[in-house]
Amino acid sequence: MDFGLSQDQQMLRDAVSRCLADNCPLDHVRECAEGEASFSDKVQSALNELGIAGMMVPEKHGGLGMTLLDAAVVAEQLGYAVAPVPFLSSHVLAPIALAQAGSEQQQSEWLPKIANGEARIGVAIAETIEARDGAGISAENGKLTGTALFALDFTGADAYLVADTAGRLHLVPADAAGLERRPLTTIDRTRSVGELRFEQVAVQPLADDGGAGAARLRDAGRVILAADSLGAGQAMIEKAVDYAGQREQFGRIIGSFQAVKHMCAEMAARHEPCRSLVWYAAHAFDAAPEEAALAACHAKSHTGEVYRFVARTSTEVHGGMGFTDLLGLHYWFKRIGFDRQVLGGPEAVRAEAAALQGWDRAA
Amino acid sequence: MDLEYGPEYDAFREELRSFLEKHGDRAPDGQGRAARPSSEAVEWQKLLIEHGYTARTIPKEYGGYGAQPDILQSRIIAEEFSRAGLPGGLSNQGISMLVPTLLELGSEEQKRRWIEPTLKGETVWCQGYSEPGAGSDLAALKTSAHVENGDFVINGQKIWTSTAKQSDMIFCLVRTEPDAPKHGGISYLIFSMDTPGIEVRPLKTMTGHAEFNETFFTDVRVPMDQIVGQRGQGWYVANATLGHERGMLGDPDALENRFQALVKLMQEERVGQGRAIDNPVLRDRLAALQAEVAAMKYNGMRILSDNLKGDPGGMAKLIVKLQSCELAHQISALAIDASGEMGILYHGSDREREGGAWQWNYMFQLGLIIGGGTAQIQKNIIAERGLDMPREPRLAKPAPAEQAAAVTARQKQGAA
Structure with missing residues (x-):
């Protein structure tokens, strides 16, 4: 019995952490976020050298065939460093979907390129959770029509995986005729999302699994977003504790005031169990499929609540400085805000959790 | 991540399951809240000790089962009793606090005299720690014991002495060295509740019941050998047991059971059609509560794993009391809200749900948030020990000796 990370996973965590400490300081994040390209090629290639790009690609397609718990370990570090890289969709969700339901031709065309960092794939499944602004994709005769919002890892993608209203996934090259792409600008400039408009676009469908593939992507995506917030929250707590340990007012270190100390303790107390919750949800995805959906809902909704609290409380501990751009604390605040809303906010996800257990139906 | 306990533990679990199947009908009902175990409960307790399902690691010569400590076996025992809905071994203050203290710091004679009858439920203990003027600042306690003709003579008052009326014995902190620094002047005494000069007054709480008492001591004479540890060392002796109390309050199985009861209530409680x-x-x-219960459950599994590796648990453990008590309170709050007006029925009213248990829990759990180290003290511990944040500056500079003693004491308290 060992509830925790294996030695390999701890080494992976430490390697990614060192890599990001070296290659992704806040100044670099700021450059990316304030510039045109939201993603950092420099950080991505440093991660590629560790094999991160192909970690979820099966070994026979040139990847490392690792688990979602491994990916969650990486995501936590990416959140900690607010790293501007297309990890979630290109390197976790797309390989899972393609390995699971892609045709042989789709797999051999895309998986090796994902693994060696040559190709990026965006994922658009927001409408399988909640359709906003009348968005939704209909598929007829191998052609897609309609709008998909919040395609993840949008910028620079070579292709997109798109879910239609029945939950079936389709692979679409970014330059397909009839596809119009429009970026959406969010609070979080370290991520990239956008809108895909389809007008009779010829696509290659993945295997029809009755929506199971899209559901599995939701589960994986939620775990990765929860892990990202776990890392971002860890960073915000550390920053608050550091700041409170240096800043003096009324002739005292402000961290010695209970009012401030207790804010930090509350953050830590709510944060710590999230680590186990996220680990378990990732483990369930890998090893206990019957629990995976509910565990992912719990991890996503609970971290959504906890890290909203951490984000605002850490900012408050920093006082006026926390509110400025100078410290850059807001990059973590916004990263957490993004993680909370994407792939279902807490209320939407809890409604799903209730439905999964039949709570919404009389016996 | 490996959640399997392994084949030898599966065998242990199977054995326990068949034991519970075979003997489950001998388990007493409603044992949990009875201060003085019924004869049925005492028999059950003896049966459990005999099979090693309670007092498992207490040496045989002191009335236990005498097994080597094994964290996973203990965990399996807790899981299986909870799963079967059967009461496990007794867990009163004598068993959870005094026995571990005696094992660690008691004399050989004290171990032989007290541990076995305590384990068997024959000797019931209460705890004399808190005083009206010494709550969070427990070391400020004033109940005094001066020496007269070879006896300690005790005067003062204790509060929050649960089960004092039903108890045979008390383990009690008293100030024996009035001139010593705050933490260094305390001794840990054990004596009979029948000793002349002890008066117990029930302390009625907001629940309407008297779950606690106030205990008054007037010239209570206790032979000087009824001390655990040395004179003046009582603070350190007591801290061994405070650690056990804190561990007791965070029980993931209990949270899970309360949560399942809440789901059942919400599915059964009719509102209109x-x-x-x-x-x-x-x-x-x-x-939302289910996610929190899950988080605490996995946090508990993580602590268990850490303990297996010989790691005391760090932050994951420091937060358990604060988070679990609050979560239990929130579970009761939702049960009341889901019951609407029915949620306020109490005192044995017509139409009352589950004997008013949700309201009782809601109120009593607020007591647990306050007791055993208030939420605010817990936050200080998390901040100072877990996050290494600076302490509150003291109003007046204490003597260096007192400062050193206090630091050691706090370190011990946090480590426990």
């Missing part, structure tokens, strides 16, 4: 759980707002709160 529907059920309480059909209300989407209440259902949302239910799902």
Whole structure:
């Protein structure tokens, strides 16, 4: 019995952490976020050298065939460093979907390129959770029509995986005729999302699994977003504790005031169990499929609540400085805000959790 | 991540399951709240000790089962009793606090005299720590014991002495060295509640029941050998048991059981033509609590793993009391809200739900948030020990000796 990370996973965590400490300081994040390209090629290639790009690609397609718990370990570090890289969709969700339901031709065309960092794939499944602004994709005769919002890892993608209203996934090259792409600008400039408009676009469908593939992507995506917030929250707590340990007012270190100390303790107390919750949800995805959906809902909704609290409380501990751009604390605040809303906010996800257990139906 | 306990533990679990199947009908009902175990409960306790399902690691010569400590076996025992809905071994203050203290710091004679009858439920103990003027600042206690003709003579008052009326014995902190620094002047005494000069007055709480008492001592004479540890060392002796109390309050199985009871309530409670759980707002709160219960459950598994590796648990453990007590309180709060007006029925009213248990729990759990180290003290511990944040500056500079003693004491308290 060992509830925790294996030695390999701890080494992976430490390697990614060192890599990001070296290659992704806040100044670099700021450059990316304030510039045109939201993603950092420099950080991505440093991660590629560790094999991160192909970690979820099966070994026979040139990847490392690792688990979602491994990916969650990486995501936590990416959140900690607010790293501007297309990890979630290109390197976790797309390989899972393609390995699971892609045709042989789709797999051999895309998986090796994902693994060696040559190709990026965006994922658009927001409408399988909640359709906003009348968005939704209909598929007829191998052609897609309609709008998909919040395609993840949008910028620079070579292709997109798109879910239609029945939950079936389709692979679409970014330059397909009839596809119009429009970026959406969010609070979080370290991520990239956008809108895909389809007008009779010829696509290659993945295997029809009755929506199971899209559901599995939701589960994986939620775990990765929860892990990202776990890392971002860890960073915000550390920053608050550091700041409170240096800043003096009324002739005292402000961290010695209970009012401030207790804010930090509350953050830590709510944060710590999230680590186990996220680990378990990732483990369930890998090893206990019957629990995976509910565990992912719990991890996503609970971290959504906890890290909203951490984000605002850490900012408050920093006082006026926390509110400025100078410290850059807001990059973590916004990263957490993004993680909370994407792939279902807490209320939407809890409604799903209730439905999964039949709570919404009389016996 | 490996959640299997392994084949030897599966065998242990199977054995326990068949034991519970075979003997489960001998388990007493409603044992949990009875201060003085019924004869049925005492028999059950003896049966459990005999099979090693309680007092498992207490040496045989002191009345235990004498097994080597094994964290996973202990965990399996807790899981299986909870799963079967049967009461496990007794867990009163004598068993959970005094026995570990005696094992660690008691004299050989004290171990032989007290541990076995305590384990068997024959000797019931209460705890004399808190005083009206010494709550969070326990070391400020004033109950005094001066020496007269070879006896300690005790005067003062204790509060929050649960089960004092039903107890045979008390383990009690008293100030024996009035001139010593705060933490260094305390001794840990054990004596009979029948000793002349002890008066117990029930302390009625907001629940309407007297779960606690106030205990008054007037010239209570206790032979000087009824001390655990040395004179003046009582603070350190007591801190061994405070650690056990804190561990006791965070029980993931208990949270899970309360949560399942809440789900059942919300599915069964009728509102018009529907059920309480059909209300989407209440259902949302239910799902939110479920995620928190899950988080604490996995946090508990993580602590268990850490302990298996010989790691005391760090932050994951420091937060358990604060988070678990609050979560239990929130579970009761939702049960009351889901019951609407029915949620306020109490005192044995017509139409009362489950004997008013949800309201009782809601109120009593607020007591648990305050007791055993208040939420605010817990936050100080998390901040100072877990996050290494600076301490509150002291109003006046204490003598260096006192400062050193206090630091050691706090370190011990945090480590426990």
